[in-house]
Amino acid sequence: xxxxxxxxxxxxxxxxxxxxxxxxxxxxxxxxxxxxxxxxxxxxxxxxxxxxxxxxxxxxxxxxxxxxxxxxxxxxxxxxxxxxxxxxxxxxxxxxxxxxxxxxxxxxxxxxxxxxxxxxxxxxxxxxxxxxxxxxxxxxxxxxxxxxxxxxxxxxxxxxxxxxxxxxxxxxxxxxxxxxxxxxxxxxxxxxxxxxxxxxxxxxxxxxxxxxxxxxxxxxxxxxxxxxxxxxxxxxxxxxxxxxxxxxxxxxxxxxxxxxxxxxxxxxxxxxxxxxxxxxxxxxxx
Amino acid sequence: xxxxxxxxxxxxxxxxxxxxxxxxxxxxxxxxxxxxxxxxxxxxxxxxxxxxxxxxxxxxxxxxxxxxxxxxxxxxxxxxxxxxxxxxxxxxxxxxxxxxxxxxxxxxxxxxxxxxxxxxxxxxxxxxxxxxxxxxxxxxxxxxxxxxxxxxxxxxxxxxxxxxxxxxxxxxxxxxxxxxxxxxxxxxxxxxxxxxxxxxxxxxxxxxxxxxxxxxxxxxxxxxxxxxxxxxxxxxxxxxxxxxxxxxxxxxxxxxxxxxxx
Numbered sequence: 001x002x003x004x005x006x007x008x009x010x011x012x013x014x015x016x017x018x019x020x021x022x023x024x025x026x027x028x029x030x031x032x033x034x035x036x037x038x039x040x041x042x043x044x045x046x047x048x049x050x051x052x053x054x055x056x057x058x059x060x061x062x063x064x065x066x067x068x069x070x071x072x073x074x075x076x077x078x079x080x081x082x083x084x085x086x087x088x089x090x091x092x093x094x095x096x097x098x099x100x101x102x103x104x105x106x107x108x109x110x111x112x113x114x115x116x117x118x119x120x121x122x123x124x125x126x127x128x129x130x131x132x133x134x135x136x137x138x139x140x141x142x143x144x145x146x147x148x149x150x151x152x153x154x155x156x157x158x159x160x161x162x163x164x165x166x167x168x169x170x171x172x173x174x175x176x177x178x179x180x181x182x183x184x185x186x187x188x189x190x191x192x193x194x195x196x197x198x199x200x201x202x203x204x205x206x207x208x209x210x211x212x213x214x215x216x217x218x219x220x221x222x223x224x225x226x227x228x229x230x231x232x233x234x235x236x237x238x239x240x241x242x243x244x245x246x247x248x249x250x251x252x253x254x255x256x257x258x259x260x261x262x263x264x265x266x267x268x269x270x271x272x273x274x275x276x277x278x279x280x281x282x283x284x285x286x
Numbered sequence: 287x288x289x290x291x292x293x294x295x296x297x298x299x300x301x302x303x304x305x306x307x308x309x310x311x312x313x314x315x316x317x318x319x320x321x322x323x324x325x326x327x328x329x330x331x332x333x334x335x336x337x338x339x340x341x342x343x344x345x346x347x348x349x350x351x352x353x354x355x356x357x358x359x360x361x362x363x364x365x366x367x368x369x370x371x372x373x374x375x376x377x378x379x380x381x382x383x384x385x386x387x388x389x390x391x392x393x394x395x396x397x398x399x400x401x402x403x404x405x406x407x408x409x410x411x412x413x414x415x416x417x418x419x420x421x422x423x424x425x426x427x428x429x430x431x432x433x434x435x436x437x438x439x440x441x442x443x444x445x446x447x448x449x450x451x452x453x454x455x456x457x458x459x460x461x462x463x464x465x466x467x468x469x470x471x472x473x474x475x476x477x478x479x480x481x482x483x484x485x486x487x488x489x490x491x492x493x494x495x496x497x498x499x500x501x502x503x504x505x506x507x508x509x510x511x512x513x514x515x516x517x518x519x520x521x522x523x524x525x526x527x528x529x530x531x532x533x534x535x536x537x538x539x540x541x542x543x544x545x546x547x548x
Binding site for chain 2: 046049050051069073076077079081082083084085086087088089090099100101103104105106108109110113146149
């Protein structure tokens with residue numbers, strides 16, 4: 001059974017359609033959500049997290065329609081959500097911040113709630129700073145605090161909006177491990193600009209652009225889109241969709257290769273560029 | 287649609303602890319203790335002043351600063367940038383505001399305990415020509431709850447940082463104007479002292495102002511209820527019920543306001 005099942009979803013802000021007839025289906029495992037800035041990722045995640053309503057289409061999250069108030073409550077009780085900007089009061093300690101969210105997740109029995117707070121802080125490696133004020137935590141620690149609150153109560157659906165922003169490589173590796181762990185037995189929807197994160201932890205990937213889904217499938221199927229469309233050359237080829245200089249002085253090209261080109265193995269980033277085109281090459285990939 | 291019934295009390299307990307540990311509340315209570323102690327130790331404190339300490343002083347400290355604290359507690363999540371996260375949680379804004387309104391009773395309870403302490407101390411050590419009744423002893427702590435509730439209401443409707451500052455000035459100003467009018471107009475002020483200083487400097491007991499102490503307590507309770515109801519109207523998904531509660535609060539305030547008059 002699908003955890004998320006959406007068809008023809010539309011969300012407009014004035015004349016701008018942030019989500020424009022999008023179809024989406026996910027089930028157990030970690031699904032990556034890729035797309036350029038302004039593609040509608042955050043709006044889509046806010047709709048799935050019941051924060052924003054949709055204007056048209058149909059949507060079932062955990063078997064419920066989030067437009068209905070009672071169903072919305074049922075979804076929220078089984079949901080863990082880490083928004084792009086998850087602020088915590090700077091005067092709270094790490095423990096108090098998560099404990100506050102735990103009460104708002106209806107964990108009203110004090111002893112059990114505190115045990116659960118300690119468990120999720122341990123999971124994200126923040127037990128040692130449980131009594132430290134949020135204002136004194138590093139950006140990476142605050143991000144992990146956000147993840148800790150999302151994991152409260154072992155939710156069936158975990159929605160993470162760009163969770164690895166601001167994390168150093170070590171933290172990112174630890175985070176990937178956590179997400180991969182969380183994805184066993186539940187659904188995790190992970191929105192990110194980091195194709196490496198998707199390649200490492202996701203079983204499936206959805207690419208959206210202009211509020212529409214432009215790809216949905218496995219990582220291998222995505223990479224297949226760029227197969228035989230990546231080549232190396234000593235000089236930059238202006239006909240390429242995207243090209244960048246590598247450390248050894250050669251140029252990595254994505255697009256339709258010229259005859260006799262030296263083909264190279266394709267990766268997710270190449271496939272993403274093939275899908276999204278020059279806009280992504282200019283804005284999202286260095 | 288069933289909800290966990292224990293959530294609002296659990297959240298209220300959390301918020302009450304935060305209210306009581308808030309630096310402004312701690313400073314206001316500490317200031318009150320210093321003023322009362324200094325008055326006893328270093329000044330000629332007369333019987334009328336002692337009576338005012340028991341019946342009205344808490345309305346100013348920490349009552350007035352509690353407007354600021356109530357506002358800060360209510361706008362805390364928005365200031366911290368937590369709202370995108372809170373929107374996806376089962377507990378609604380209405381439940382959060384209800385919990386805050388319950389938590390507003392915590393500083394009032396502390397004030398009531400302190401008040402009972404100094405009342406007992408004064409009574410044993412000096413005695414009062416007319417001992418204040420229970421409603422007079424409880425009225426000042428009630429206004430502490432009222433200040434917090436007013437701050438919560440303003441936080442819900444007008445989250446700007448300037449709002450509580452303006453409200454504190456306005457409330458003190460209103461009370462000064464009302465208190466300087468002939469009796470019984472001062473009964474409508476939030477900080478009312480029942481002791482009539484008369485023509486003396488307060489060193490001699492003159493008289494008590496006439497009026498119903500119970501009705502005045504209920505009048506203040508009505509004002510508190512109006513603040514809480516006004517806060518809930520803004521966030522309640524069932525506006526009809528909130529409006530009925532508000533109408534009840536207004537009716538109580540009007541009826542008790544009339545009944546308190548001599």
